[in-house]
Amino acid sequence: MRCPFCYFPETKVTDSRGADEGNTIRRRRECQQCNKRFTTYEMVEELPLMVIKKDGRRELFDRNKLINGLLRACEKRSISVGVIEELAVNVEKEIRNTLDREVTTQRLGETVMHYLKEIDQVAYVRFASVYRQFADIQNFMHELEVLMKQVSKPDHSK
Amino acid sequence: MRCPFCYFPETKVTDSRGADEGNTIRRRRECQQCNKRFTTYEMVEELPLMVIKKDGRRELFDRNKLINGLLRACEKRSISVGVIEELAVNVEKEIRNTLDREVTTQRLGETVMHYLKEIDQVAYVRFASVYRQFADIQNFMHELEVLMKQVSKPDHSK
DNA sequence: TGAGTAAACACAATATATTGTAATGACGTT
DNA sequence: AACGTCATTACAATATATTGTGTTTACTCA
Numbered sequence: 001m002r003c004p005f006c007y008f009p010e011t012k013v014t015d016s017r018g019a020d021e022g023n024t025i026r027r028r029r030e031c032q033q034c035n036k037r038f039t040t041y042e043m044v045e046e047l048p049l050m051v052i053k054k055d056g057r058r059e060l061f062d063r064n065k066l067i068n069g070l071l072r073a074c075e076k077r078s079i080s081v082g083v084i085e086e087l088a089v090n091v092e093k094e095i096r097n098t099l100d101r102e103v104t105t106q107r108l109g110e111t112v113m114h115y116l117k118e119i120d121q122v123a124y125v126r127f128a129s130v131y132r133q134f135a136d137i138q139n140f141m142h143e144l145e146v147l148m149k150q151v152s153k154p155d156h157s158k
Numbered sequence: 159m160r161c162p163f164c165y166f167p168e169t170k171v172t173d174s175r176g177a178d179e180g181n182t183i184r185r186r187r188e189c190q191q192c193n194k195r196f197t198t199y200e201m202v203e204e205l206p207l208m209v210i211k212k213d214g215r216r217e218l219f220d221r222n223k224l225i226n227g228l229l230r231a232c233e234k235r236s237i238s239v240g241v242i243e244e245l246a247v248n249v250e251k252e253i254r255n256t257l258d259r260e261v262t263t264q265r266l267g268e269t270v271m272h273y274l275k276e277i278d279q280v281a282y283v284r285f286a287s288v289y290r291q292f293a294d295i296q297n298f299m300h301e302l303e304v305l306m307k308q309v310s311k312p313d314h315s316k
Numbered sequence: 317t318g319a320g321t322a323a324a325c326a327c328a329a330t331a332t333a334t335t336g337t338a339a340t341g342a343c344g345t346t
Numbered sequence: 347a348a349c350g351t352c353a354t355t356a357c358a359a360t361a362t363a364t365t366g367t368g369t370t371t372a373c374t375c376a
Contacts, residue, residue, distance in 0.1 A: 023160050
């Protein structure tokens, strides 16, 4: 590993610890030439994930964007940011586990809804109304009725 | 290092090579439980880089945002995602190499344009029209004329 | 301001990664 | 179709990283 200060190619590890619940390794290294120290992280390679929009345009999947969309859907719903972040992480994991490198906004939205339904029904309908773009009021009412039948389900917000 | 597939905490290195001119180390690892293999990269910790917008607001530099902007500029131009990512990586490297922890959107945009000009002229003009926000048609035409003089240059799109 | 968390530092015993060499497969280019 | 490049795989000898324990400092939050 090359020294980021003097660009000498050899550096030695002085310390090495798991981080981020074991998902990464943090190392301290020392340059053999200038003796300066620096920190490195080893982490799993992330393949770029493209999102295909309805009009065919592609863009890079962006976790923050997803979280922001969820925050909007969950506004005033007393769902903690932590729960929302966890939801986003779960969705991203599920999508990435398919090994496809592309996903349509539709499938992305449906995956989100699948999880969101279990957490907060109002947020679910808000999100659905944006992602599904209900063709008409009938569809929307139908969705609402399906929801009403689940009133007994517990609230998972932390 | 935890397995990204089964989340078992112990994995072993099966191979380890320098990459990116020695700036990173690429390792192949194998899970002790499910025996699946995956790739990891060890790289120097990145200091947060602030982008200063025209109105003075600061925000964290976001690589995905840059790539998405480039994807938009390169729409329908038959430039592969790989080339765009490489461009973004080069821009980020150049900016980070200055050792400043802040960069104006202007300088960021100009760095992008510098590279983009070499790759695709149409994309360059699209990007320029957004980033430079040409004050008037005269400026835009001037930029176009400069471009026209380079018609002889080869097309670098892969 | 005091508690809690995380990064940095040191040291020593043990386990594991690194490196060269070489062959194969995938991909993009000519 | 042939070529170059690069990721992947394998194997073996050697060098180096890892892990526990413990201390110090810095920063955030109550």
